[in-house]
Amino acid sequence: AEQYRGMGAAEFFYRNKEIAGFGNPTRAIYQTVRELVENSLDATEVHKIPPKIVVQVEAVDPDKNIYRVTVDDNGIGIPPDKAPYAFGRVLYSSKYVARQTRGMYGLGVKMAVLYGQMTVGKPTLVITSPRGSKFTYRFKVKVNVKTNEPEVPEKGEWPKSGDWHGTRVSIELVGDWRRARTKILEYIKRTAIIAPYADITIITPEGILVRYPRKTYEMPEPPKEAKPHPKGIDIEALRQIIDKSKAKTLKQLLITEFQSIGPKTASVLLKRAGLEPDLNPKTLTDDQLKALVDAFHSYEKFRPPSPEPLSPIGAELIKIGLKSVLKPEFVEAVTRRPSAYGGHPFIVEVGIAYGGEIPPADQPVLYRYANKIPLLYDEKSDVAWKVVGETIDWSNYKVSFPAPLVVLVHIASTKVPYKGVGKESVMEVPEIEREIRLAVQEVARKLKRYLTKKEKEEELQKK
Amino acid sequence: AEQYRGMGAAEFFYRNKEIAGFGNPTRAIYQTVRELVENSLDATEVHKIPPKIVVQVEAVDPDKNIYRVTVDDNGIGIPPDKAPYAFGRVLYSSKYVARQTRGMYGLGVKMAVLYGQMTVGKPTLVITSPRGSKFTYRFKVKVNVKTNEPEVPEKGEWPKSGDWHGTRVSIELVGDWRRARTKILEYIKRTAIIAPYADITIITPEGILVRYPRKTYEMPEPPKEAKPHPKGIDIEALRQIIDKSKAKTLKQLLITEFQSIGPKTASVLLKRAGLEPDLNPKTLTDDQLKALVDAFHSYEKFRPPSPEPLSPIGAELIKIGLKSVLKPEFVEAVTRRPSAYGGHPFIVEVGIAYGGEIPPADQPVLYRYANKIPLLYDEKSDVAWKVVGETIDWSNYKVSFPAPLVVLVHIASTKVPYKGVGKESVMEVPEIEREIRLAVQEVARKLKRYLTKKEKEEELQKK
Ligand SMILES: Nc1ncnc2c1ncn2[C@@H]1O[C@H](COP(=O)(O)OP(=O)(O)OP(=O)(O)O)[C@@H](O)[C@H]1O
Numbered sequence: 020a021e022q023y024r025g026m027g028a029a030e031f032f033y034r035n036k037e038i039a040g041f042g043n044p045t046r047a048i049y050q051t052v053r054e055l056v057e058n059s060l061d062a063t064e065v066h067k068i069p070p071k072i073v074v075q076v077e078a079v080d081p082d083k084n085i086y087r088v089t090v091d092d093n094g095i096g097i098p099p100d101k102a103p104y105a106f107g108r109v110l111y112s113s114k115y116v117a118r119q120t121r122g123m124y125g126l127g128v129k130m131a132v133l134y135g136q137m138t139v140g141k142p143t144l145v146i147t148s149p150r151g152s153k154f155t156y157r158f159k160v161k162v163n164v165k166t167n168e169p170e171v172p173e174k175g176e177w178p179k180s181g182d183w184h185g186t187r188v189s190i191e192l193v194g195d196w197r198r199a200r201t202k203i204l205e206y207i208k209r210t211a212i213i214a215p216y217a218d219i220t221i222i223t224p225e226g227i228l229v230r231y232p233r234k235t236y237e238m239p240e241p242p243k244e245a246k247p248h249p250k251g252i253d254i255e256a257l258r259q260i261i262d263k264s265k266a267k268t269l270k271q272l273l274i275t276e277f278q279s280i281g282p283k284t285a286s287v288l289l290k291r292a293g294l295e296p297d298l299n300p301k302t303l304t305d306d307q308l309k310a311l312v313d314a315f316h317s318y319e320k321f322r323p324p325s326p327e328p329l330s331p332i333g334a335e336l337i338k339i340g341l342k343s344v345l346k347p348e349f350v351e352a353v354t355r356r357p358s359a360y361g362g363h364p365f366i367v368e369v370g371i372a373y374g375g376e377i378p379p380a381d382q383p384v385l386y387r388y389a390n391k392i393p394l395l396y397d398e399k400s401d402v403a404w405k406v407v408g409e410t411i412d413w414s415n416y417k418v419s420f421p422a423p424l425v426v427l428v429h430i431a432s433t434k435v436p437y438k439g440v441g442k443e444s445v446m447e448v449p450e451i452e453r454e455i456r457l458a459v460q461e462v463a464r465k466l467k468r469y470l471t472k473k474e475k476e477e478e479l480q481k482k
Numbered sequence: 483a484e485q486y487r488g489m490g491a492a493e494f495f496y497r498n499k500e501i502a503g504f505g506n507p508t509r510a511i512y513q514t515v516r517e518l519v520e521n522s523l524d525a526t527e528v529h530k531i532p533p534k535i536v537v538q539v540e541a542v543d544p545d546k547n548i549y550r551v552t553v554d555d556n557g558i559g560i561p562p563d564k565a566p567y568a569f570g571r572v573l574y575s576s577k578y579v580a581r582q583t584r585g586m587y588g589l590g591v592k593m594a595v596l597y598g599q600m601t602v603g604k605p606t607l608v609i610t611s612p613r614g615s616k617f618t619y620r621f622k623v624k625v626n627v628k629t630n631e632p633e634v635p636e637k638g639e640w641p642k643s644g645d646w647h648g649t650r651v652s653i654e655l656v657g658d659w660r661r662a663r664t665k666i667l668e669y670i671k672r673t674a675i676i677a678p679y680a681d682i683t684i685i686t687p688e689g690i691l692v693r694y695p696r697k698t699y700e701m702p703e704p705p706k707e708a709k710p711h712p713k714g715i716d717i718e719a720l721r722q723i724i725d726k727s728k729a730k731t732l733k734q735l736l737i738t739e740f741q742s743i744g745p746k747t748a749s750v751l752l753k754r755a756g757l758e759p760d761l762n763p764k765t766l767t768d769d770q771l772k773a774l775v776d777a778f779h780s781y782e783k784f785r786p787p788s789p790e791p792l793s794p795i796g797a798e799l800i801k802i803g804l805k806s807v808l809k810p811e812f813v814e815a816v817t818r819r820p821s822a823y824g825g826h827p828f829i830v831e832v833g834i835a836y837g838g839e840i841p842p843a844d845q846p847v848l849y850r851y852a853n854k855i856p857l858l859y860d861e862k863s864d865v866a867w868k869v870v871g872e873t874i875d876w877s878n879y880k881v882s883f884p885a886p887l888v889v890l891v892h893i894a895s896t897k898v899p900y901k902g903v904g905k906e907s908v909m910e911v912p913e914i915e916r917e918i919r920l921a922v923q924e925v926a927r928k929l930k931r932y933l934t935k936k937e938k939e940e941e942l943q944k945k
């Protein structure tokens with residue numbers, strides 16, 4: 020007979036850990052470093068703290084592939100009542116809001132904690148002190164796979180000396196460092212390329228220290244949480260908004276809970292939906308909810324989603340980063356105007372570097388980023404590759420392969436449409452694909468002008 | 483201040499529905515048809531019932547892209563106390579066991595229910611009668627996104643006339659039928675190719691009926707649930723097994739809860755782990771659990787995982803299917819011996835069709851299947867494409883492109899390592915990649931022999 024049962028989120032992601040990037044020891048140690056570094060950058064940069072991050076990978080028992088990954092940051096820390104859940108409950112996060120962050124699923128660090136506890140059996144060690152707190156908190160945590168509750172076998176606190184703040188996370192796991200090493204070092208390097216305001220260090224089991232010192236204290240403006248845009252709303256989302264809202268009337272709900280809706284627009288929408296402005300929103304029927312969502316979808320005059328929750332890298336920083344790492348003869352970059360898909364704002368940025376110390380290759384070399392995270396796997400199924408590697412005819416821009424060409428593509432959004440929770444490639448959303456194409460063409464035209472000029476100068480020289 | 487919160491599985495997959503294949507109305511209507519058909523095939527074939535499945539897509543309001551998808555089957559039905567959860571609780575399934583089925587996540591139909599309720603606002607209609615039941619049950623169901631509990635606004639039952647059994651699921655959703663139509667029809671066709679014992683019909687909104695009648699009543703042997711293999715065990719998995727087990731001693735636990743462990747092997751393993759055979763398993767410490775897992779991993783003499791939970795298509799059925807659909811001049815297929823990765827058994831099957839009515843193409847045409855499910859998206863990131871499209875040098879087999887070549891690859895496993903819960907491509911697991919390569923080479927050698935012979939005959943004819 021069929022055995023019917025339900026399972027919680029912790030058990031589900033433990034069983035299917037490969038979809039989160041923890042399918043084998045090589046990917047697992049890479050993903051562990053990533054998830055911790057991404058959390059540290061969110062805890063600093065998003066709060067305008069110049070990041071100082073140290074990653075240490077130590078060999079605990081290299082014959083058994085047991086390593087300890089430790090990441091230290093000077094971020095905002097985690098409050099002691101929240102911290103056990105932050106590290107011990109799957110689908111728990113402070114990033115479930117409409118604001119551009121690297122984190123979005125509430126899963127990353129828990130997958131690393133789980134992988135450590137299932138391969139080595141030890142809990143994860145966390146030391147943290149929130150900004151302004153008088154205490155430092157230290158605790159060990161595991162995820163209870165059956166109940167999705169944190170287990171805290173040890174905890175303590177002591178008075179803080181000085182006003183440092185930040186977090187240290189230390190996980191012991193079975194990981195194939197030798198196979199993962201190149202990708203991990205590349206990940207750190209590509210993170211540093213676009214974050215010259217960050218001081219990042221990685222120390223390897225072999226004792227090698229690689230440091231990317233801060234080049235500037237200038238930080239990008241942090242993203243500000245935005246209200247939902249009506250274009251992104253479906254019936255369930257509307258239900259949830261009404262649930263949480265304190266608005267007494269339907270008209271007030273539209274004005275206070277959504278961006279781009281003022282009193283005039285609210286009246287127009289309510290008329291289209293055939294709803295009275297002073298209805299109590301909590302009493303709407305399913306048909307009335309549907310009518311309102313239909314009105315949102317058919318209304319053509321909304322101001323597009325605000326870009327205030329976004330935080331692009333900026334064309335200048337992209338050029339500085341590409342120059343310092345690749346030493347090209349030509350570099351150019353563009354940050355497109357904000358756009359949107361399904362009510363979610365996004366910005367595409369593209370940089371191109373050519374020649375100089377870049378070695379020629381048969382295809383463009385593509386550096387992909389999403390919400391400032393370097394993406395190193397699954398290139399061929401990424402929308403950026405579709406544009407840069409398959410759609411653009413580079414011969415139109417005087418580039419003939421083999422050629423020394425590097426293209427950087429960054430997609431920044433309140434919701435990056437990743438193909439999976441392992442965050443390795445981005446889906447082909449038409450609006451995003453179009454923006455990438457326009458951005459690449461914009462910068463490629465400048466490359467063409469440069470190559471044409473260079474060609475002419477070389478011909479003149481020959482004569 | 484950071485807003486920390488947790489969310490349940492229903493809210494998580496509702497928010498991130500694109501990773502489950504519901505990111506836009508075109509993919510959503512395709513995925514809805516898929517998820518329902520895959521459930522119907524599991525409810526029939528896995529229980530040795532010759533499947534009779536009818537898929538109907540009706541236009542409810544084509545200007546608004548509102549369609550109703552209904553799938554009828556003659557399967558085992560669902561018991562009335564389980565049915566609300568089967569359709570209304572995310573991560574609820576009867577396939578969380580070690581047995582080859584199309585379903586594995588406990589998510590599929592709930593995503594379709596959610597998509598219907600968020601785009602059109604209506605509940606899903608389910609009519610079901612389990613085999614042997616005297617009643618027919620009918621109910622409407624929605625998923626409560628906040629609590630992950632089913633909501634059943636209507637339900638009823640009545641005495642069954644006759645001894646039919648099966649399930650009908652009917653969902654109204656916003657879907658781009660016009661864009662999805664080709665893929666949906668291709669999906670049904672490719673399902674029928676490898677299931678000649680199934681009677682499958684699809685009726686389109688345009689009123690077109692496509693039927694794939696049954697060609698044989700011979701059914702493959704259904705898969706049998708297997709005990710876990712020690713090679714696939716980690717500390718958490720061992721913990722869960724001990725939790726559920728009634729074994730009084732550690733030695734008894736090893737023998738009864740695992741395959742491939744008899745009394746002799748159990749003694750060897752326990753010695754290696756330094757554990758007493760008559761220890762109460764429920765009292766093991768973390769270090770003892772780790773020692774036992776280490777013993778499992780270091781022991782080299784386990785019998786490989788049993789293939790009894792697998793249900794391959796079979797070389798004969800593959801050849802019949804390819805012949806009937808493609809009308810090639812050459813067709814050959816192979817079912818490899820069972821293999822395993824990480825303790826999970828799998829079988830690779832490959833078929834090749836060449837020439838005849840197959841049009842020439844610049845690359846091999848690849849038909850991918852996993853657990854008998856046709857995979858139509860994300861081809862380039864699939865392990866089968868890596869072998870067939872990138873690794874194999876087809877000129878070694880006298881194939882020069884453009885060429886009329888179709889390659890079918892089927893991966894059958896108790897755990898298919900999909901890249902995402904949308905089940906569109908399979909990860910590059912080395913053991914699986916190797917088996918695909920060996921299988922393709924095996925069949926390609928037969929193609930080479932055929933093409934060489936054909937070449938010789940043509941040369942003789944010229945003289
Ligand atoms: N180094 C850190 N400093 C401050 N807060 C942290 C740190 N690491 C984790 N957190 C907190 O713990 C939460 C959970 O982290 P986790 O990585 O699991 O999810 P996330 O970052 O929100 O999303 P994602 O799964 O996409 O990474 C974060 O949202 C954040 O609030």
Ligand SMILES: Nc1ncnc2c1ncn2[C@@H]1O[C@H](COP(=O)(O)OP(=O)(O)OP(=O)(O)O)[C@@H](O)[C@H]1O
Pocket residue numbers: 021517521522525555557558559560568569574575576577584585586587588589590591592648649
């Ligand atoms: N047509 C059907 N006939 C019989 N049982 C069904 C049918 N459809 C669904 N079920 C039951 O409902 C359960 C949930 O289905 P659902 O599609 O959500 O998950 P699944 O098939 O187990 O896994 P997956 O998410 O991989 O599809 C199934 O496991 C099965 O027990």
Ligand SMILES: [Mg+2]
Pocket residue numbers: 054057058121122123126127128
């Ligand atoms: Mg994170």
Ligand SMILES: [Mg+2]
Pocket residue numbers: 517520521584585586589590591
């Ligand atoms: Mg299913």
